[in-house]
Amino acid sequence: MKHNDENPYLLLTPGPLTTSLSVREKMLTDWCTWDEDYKSIVQSIRRELLELAAVNKEEYTSVLMQGSGTFSVESVINTVVPQEGKLLVIVNGAYGERMVTISRRLGLQVEPIRFSDTVPPDLHLLHQYLAQDSRITHVAVVHCETTTGMKNPLEEIADIVKKYNKTLIVDAMSSFGGIEFSISDLSIDYMISSANKCIQGVPGFGFVIAKQSCLKKCKDQSRSLALDLYDQWETMEAEKGKWRFTSPTHTVRAFQQALKELKEEGLNQRQKRYQQNQELLVSGMEKLGFTPLLEKRWRSPIITPFYYPEAPDFSFSQFYEKLKSRGFVIYPGKVTKVNTFRIGNIGEVYPSDINKLLRAVEDSMYWKHSRSKGEAQ
Ligand SMILES: *Cc1c(COP(=O)(O)O)cnc(C)c1O
Numbered sequence: 001m002k003h004n005d006e007n008p009y010l011l012l013t014p015g016p017l018t019t020s021l022s023v024r025e026k027m028l029t030d031w032c033t034w035d036e037d038y039k040s041i042v043q044s045i046r047r048e049l050l051e052l053a054a055v056n057k058e059e060y061t062s063v064l065m066q067g068s069g070t071f072s073v074e075s076v077i078n079t080v081v082p083q084e085g086k087l088l089v090i091v092n093g094a095y096g097e098r099m100v101t102i103s104r105r106l107g108l109q110v111e112p113i114r115f116s117d118t119v120p121p122d123l124h125l126l127h128q129y130l131a132q133d134s135r136i137t138h139v140a141v142v143h144c145e146t147t148t149g150m151k152n153p154l155e156e157i158a159d160i161v162k163k164y165n166k167t168l169i170v171d172a173m174s175s176f177g178g179i180e181f182s183i184s185d186l187s188i189d190y191m192i193s194s195a196n197k198c199i200q201g202v203p204g205f206g207f208v209i210a211k212q213s214c215l216k217k218c219k220d221q222s223r224s225l226a227l228d229l230y231d232q233w234e235t236m237e238a239e240k241g242k243w244r245f246t247s248p249t250h251t252v253r254a255f256q257q258a259l260k261e262l263k264e265e266g267l268n269q270r271q272k273r274y275q276q277n278q279e280l281l282v283s284g285m286e287k288l289g290f291t292p293l294l295e296k297r298w299r300s301p302i303i304t305p306f307y308y309p310e311a312p313d314f315s316f317s318q319f320y321e322k323l324k325s326r327g328f329v330i331y332p333g334k335v336t337k338v339n340t341f342r343i344g345n346i347g348e349v350y351p352s353d354i355n356k357l358l359r360a361v362e363d364s365m366y367w368k369h370s371r372s373k374g375e376a377q
Helices: 021-028 036-052 069-080 094-105 123-132 154-163 212-218 229-238 249-265 267-287 316-325 351-363 366-376
Strands: 060-066 086-091 109-114 138-142 167-171 190-194 205-211 303-307 340-344
Touching: 021 249, 036 060, 036 205, 036 249, 060 069, 060 212, 060 229, 069 094, 069 167, 069 190, 069 205, 069 212, 069 229, 086 094, 086 123, 094 109, 094 138, 094 167, 109 123, 123 154, 138 154, 154 167, 205 212, 205 229, 205 249, 212 229, 249 267, 267 303, 267 351, 316 340, 316 351, 316 366
Parallel strands: 086 109, 086 138, 138 167, 167 190
Antiparallel strands: 060 205, 190 205, 303 340
16 A cells, blocks of 8 residues: 555654644745745744743744754754864664764764763763763763654763763764753753754754853854854844744744644653553553563653564565564664664554554564464464
């Protein structure tokens, strides 16, 4: 069965993800990017992001940036780390590694501390690095490593980074709006997320919640024109919601609706729903014989990787196609050492959908069916 508009499938992928019809419907209007009507939408989004983050408007500001989430990550690293600075990156998955790659491409001094994908980082090492290398000025970490679903210990990390008085950059792409955490209590200097993850908008831009006192120091530091976060901020402030270059107007309008729906559901309730999705998924999958990659205590409610089943005739692409024909799209694995596939728990997805998915998974376990047929012969 081919996918078309009349036969949609559920995206169990951590962005782009399944959005509500009401969010998608908001894209039916065209907007003029210079016009007051549109700029007021942008300003309301910027305000609401600060409200959602529960930060003080005098202390923090929000900036929107065109592109996928990586563009926003790159805009932060590129704009805020000075040439004489040094960035320490905590790496336990592909998104931490990506920040290292970005920094290298920018010609910055970068120090990765790499840990295994499947356990949280050893914070003694973080202490050691910060104590021994005084050239380090900034520390970057991924909150929820979407590679594995690992929820990194952000409170403890922020505590250490602040003891050493370093600037803290957090990639909270896949957690902001889905997991409660306090940007101001943790004194996070730059928090990065995007439209198409837990806020459940459509792809097209990312955003940064930045401590104003930090961002103000970053004028003329960017090595790039398009990804200059400072200039983008300055223009949005001075011209009240104007982006420097063409902005994804339909995406922005849809995002305003997505924020409204998040407010209606409540951040706490959304987190609970994702958690319920995950618990139901894991218990159902375990009953079917699958094993989750991470120990329970380290899982975030965002995405769940499972080991491939121990069946010689298992092929991910065949399994994927079978599930897709039943209306569910899942994700390939991303960890390096073992074979896994991933199932997203976020988006406009409810426990009833997970129940349907579990039935589809059971019916798609062709390696079991062929084996039992074989045994019967
Ligand atoms: C999705 C995601 C990103 C950004 O990925 P894009 O494909 O550029 O949107 C960055 N970090 C994390 C942790 C993510 O989950």
